[in-house]
Amino acid sequence: MENKDVVIVGGGITGLSTAYYLAKEGAKNIVVIEKSYLGSGSTGRCGTGIRQQFTTREHIILMRESVKLWKEWENNLPKSVHFRQGGYLWILKENEIDTYREYVRLQNILGVNSRIINKDDVKLIVPDINTDGIAGASWCPSDGNAYPFDTVDALRIALKQFGIPIRQFEEVKEIKVENGIIQQVITNKEKFNTHFVVNAAGFGARKIAHMVGIDLPLKLYRHQIAVSEPVKVFLEPMVVKGELYFTQTYRGRIIGGTDLDEQSTESLSSTDGFLPQFAKEILSVLPTISSLNVMRQWAGFYVVTPDHHPILGGTDLPGFVLGVGFSGHGFMLGPVVGKLLAAYIMHGTMYLPEANNLNLERFRSGRLIQEKAVIG
Amino acid sequence: MNDKDIIICRCEDVTLADIKEAIKEGYTDMESLKRHLQIGTGPCQGKTCIPLTEKILARELKKSVEDVGIVTARPPESPIPFGIFLKGDKKNGK
Numbered sequence: 001m002e003n004k005d006v007v008i009v010g011g012g013i014t015g016l017s018t019a020y021y022l023a024k025e026g027a028k029n030i031v032v033i034e035k036s037y038l039g040s041g042s043t044g045r046c047g048t049g050i051r052q053q054f055t056t057r058e059h060i061i062l063m064r065e066s067v068k069l070w071k072e073w074e075n076n077l078p079k080s081v082h083f084r085q086g087g088y089l090w091i092l093k094e095n096e097i098d099t100y101r102e103y104v105r106l107q108n109i110l111g112v113n114s115r116i117i118n119k120d121d122v123k124l125i126v127p128d129i130n131t132d133g134i135a136g137a138s139w140c141p142s143d144g145n146a147y148p149f150d151t152v153d154a155l156r157i158a159l160k161q162f163g164i165p166i167r168q169f170e171e172v173k174e175i176k177v178e179n180g181i182i183q184q185v186i187t188n189k190e191k192f193n194t195h196f197v198v199n200a201a202g203f204g205a206r207k208i209a210h211m212v213g214i215d216l217p218l219k220l221y222r223h224q225i226a227v228s229e230p231v232k233v234f235l236e237p238m239v240v241k242g243e244l245y246f247t248q249t250y251r252g253r254i255i256g257g258t259d260l261d262e263q264s265t266e267s268l269s270s271t272d273g274f275l276p277q278f279a280k281e282i283l284s285v286l287p288t289i290s291s292l293n294v295m296r297q298w299a300g301f302y303v304v305t306p307d308h309h310p311i312l313g314g315t316d317l318p319g320f321v322l323g324v325g326f327s328g329h330g331f332m333l334g335p336v337v338g339k340l341l342a343a344y345i346m347h348g349t350m351y352l353p354e355a356n357n358l359n360l361e362r363f364r365s366g367r368l369i370q371e372k373a374v375i376g
Numbered sequence: 377m378n379d380k381d382i383i384i385c386r387c388e389d390v391t392l393a394d395i396k397e398a399i400k401e402g403y404t405d406m407e408s409l410k411r412h413l414q415i416g417t418g419p420c421q422g423k424t425c426i427p428l429t430e431k432i433l434a435r436e437l438k439k440s441v442e443d444v445g446i447v448t449a450r451p452p453e454s455p456i457p458f459g460i461f462l463k464g465d466k467k468n469g470k
Contacts, residue, residue, distance in 0.1 A: 037407045044411065149411040160402075169405070229419045229455055251414075270451060279461035290459035295419060296450040 003193045006030040006345060007185045009172050009208050010200035012043035013148075013331055014323040016155040016166075017338025018198050023162035025346045030164055033187060035171040039152035041202035042330055045300025047225055047245060047257055047376065048145040049238045050332040051088045052112040053138060055103050055372040058309060059329075060110045061354040062336050069335035070146060077154035078161065081146045082250045086236030088143035089125055091285070092116075094135040103373065104138055114140035125237060128288045134241075145238060145247055148331060172201075175211040182212070182319045196319045196345060203301040205324035212317050217363050218325050219264045219304050223376050224274040226297040228254040228289070235286075244281040245375050254289060256282060257376050270299045302328040305363075308371035312337065312358045313344050321345060322360060328374060384432070385425035387418020395429060399436050406430060406445045416447065419455055 005027055008015045011034025019032050034040070050070060052063040067085075074083040092100055097116060107114045118136045122129055125139065159166060167189070175197060176184040185192045201208045209216045230252030238247040246256025258278050260271070275297055283290055305311060305325035310333065314321055321344060323337050330337075340350040350356055362368060379393035390413045403409045406429070415429050416422025426447060433444045 037405055037411075039411065040407065149414075153412055168408075228458070275452070276461045279458045283458055283462060290462070291457050293419070293455035293457055294452060295421065295455050296417075297452070298448075298450050 001191045001193065002031075004029055004031050005194065006196040006198060007192050007194045008032045008198040008200055009185075010034065010041070010198075010202055010204070011038040011166060011168060012041050012200065012202050013039070013151060013155070013334030014202070014326075014337055015198065015200035016152065016159065017334045018200060018323060018341045019159055019164055019338075020155055020162075021339045021342030022345065023159065023164055025342055027342075027346065028163060031192065032159070032164065032166045033170050033172055033185075034166065034168045035204065037168055038156060038166065039149060041204070042300050042303065042326075043152060043202075043334075044148050045225070045298060046148055046331040048148060048247065048249060048255060048331070049088070049143075049245065050083070050145055051140065051143040051238070053088055053090060053103065053107060053114055053140050053143060053373065055106065056309070056369050057106070057110065058354045058357055058369055059371055060107055060112060061352060062333060064110065064112055065352060066333055066336035067142060067144075069339060070144075073151070073154070073335055074146075078157045079150060079154040081151040081154050083144060083146040084236060084250065085142050085144040086238065086247065087125070087139060087141040089122065089237045089239050090138040091122065091129070091134050091239065091241040092137055093133065097135050100138040107140070112140060113142055114138060126235065126239060128234075128286055129239070130285055130287055143238065145249075146331075147249060147251075151334070172208060172211070175208075177212055177317065180317070182317065196321065198321045198323060198341060198345070200323045202324075202330070203303050205303065205322075209322075212320055214315055214317065214320070214360075216311065216322075216324060216360070217306055220266060221302045221304055222262055222265050222267060222299050223257055223259065223302055223328070224270055224278075224297055224299045225255060225257040226275060226278050226294050229293040229295050231292065239285060240375055241281075241285055243376055244278075244285065246282055246286070253295070254282075254292065259376050268299050268301070270297045302376075303330070304328070307362075307368040308374050309358050309369050310337070311360050312340060312355050313350055313360075315360055327371070328376060384428050385413070385415045385418065387420050387425075388414045390415050390425070392432065395432055396436065399433065404433070404437060404444075406433060406447050409433060410447050421454065422447070
């Protein structure tokens with residue numbers, strides 16, 4: 001049996017980032033528990049993108065802060081996370097321009113340097129793009145991407161330096177609550193006496209919350225990604241068109257995905273239908289990569305809430321803290337969410353007022369905040 | 377022969393010395409080791425290096441290959457060009 005000030009459930013970017021910021025605030029008697037290997041859930045399966053081009057005040061403010069923190073991570077973590085501000089180039093048809101002009105207006109008011117550009121400017125940013133049928137793009141040069149496994153690795157090393165234990169291949173089985181207070185977290189290997197639990201369990205978050213009698217409005221949607229063989233980097237922006245998105249990693253691989261419009265599923269298997277669909281879509285935008293080889297495809301989950309915003313902060317059960325339901329944006333939000341949850345645990349409030357709007361309570365009171373820009 | 381001169385993963389240029397060092401640092405399961413060193417993520421699809429690494433990891437930890445875990449094989453089995461998926465369409469169009 002061990003005594004811990006905070007037990008973090010989940011060794012993806014959310015759990016590791018929360019542990020990192022808790023440690024920076026001086027809370028060292030904490031532990032991270034991961035049922036598989038680090039980054040084995042949605043973090044390690046994601047499309048690497050980091051963007052501020054959202055449509056709500058909450059998402060834009062949080063992502064603007066997260067981009068600031070991604071820069072800090074790149075400079076301060078013990079290993080590069082390969083954060084690169086190559087921009088997001090969101091290709092638009094004529095009938096989409098006005099809608100995105102409104103989104104850009106809100107982004108600009110909130111301090112994000114996005115703008116609507118025309119077809120010729122698109123060609124200047126990515127010369128190989130086929131501009132047939134497109135009118136222009138929404139372009140944000142300060143958006144970018146980072147490398148998920150290097151990020152996990154960098155946080156792992158940072159936590160090791162702080163002396164914070166990470167327990168992999170260990171599964172939380174039960175959370176004991178007495179008199180309305182958390183008492184103990186029981187895994188298949190150990191018992192931890194604690195009054196604070198962070199639920200950062202990604203696609204397992206619903207199960208963890210059920211252990212304390214809380215039902216989270218989360219649904220799992222499978223999304224697939226493919227990656228190419230490496231070639232010299234020629235594409236730094238993330239290119240988006242409809243549901244299609246793709247970029248090139250620093251290791252030279254084209255990585256991207258699209259949406260097959262599947263029903264909610266518990267399956268993480270990749271499917272035969274994905275590659276033909278993805279190949280057709282990507283070649284219609286970037287025909288020059290036709291002879292480039294596809295190396296791998298895999299699937300991951302979007303853990304989706306009814307309004308496509310995460311659920312952050314406290315619950316009716318004191319000490320039970322949520323960082324769940326990122327709806328496809330958990331990796332990019334990782335730095336800011338970790339810092340917000342650490343602030344919540346240490347000081348009782350998340351330091352951005354917009355984050356406090358993203359509480360679990362909103363689903364009971366009906367104060368939903370709809371995000372319109374979800375890709376993939 | 378020096379461990380630094382023994383290449384285990386040719387695509388990603390990972391040596392036996394790199395693998396032993398990573399195991400010492402605590403990357404003691406195949407999935408974590410693969411992602412830390414990028415072993416098996418090159419164009420050979422891990423066909424040579426993954427079985428070798430499994431054996432090295434098992435030997436270093438004094439475990440059986442079954443106990444160190446295997447990595448998920450991802451499709452396609454061999455790399456194929458994006459353009460291959462358009463060929464059927466052209467035929468149908470004609």
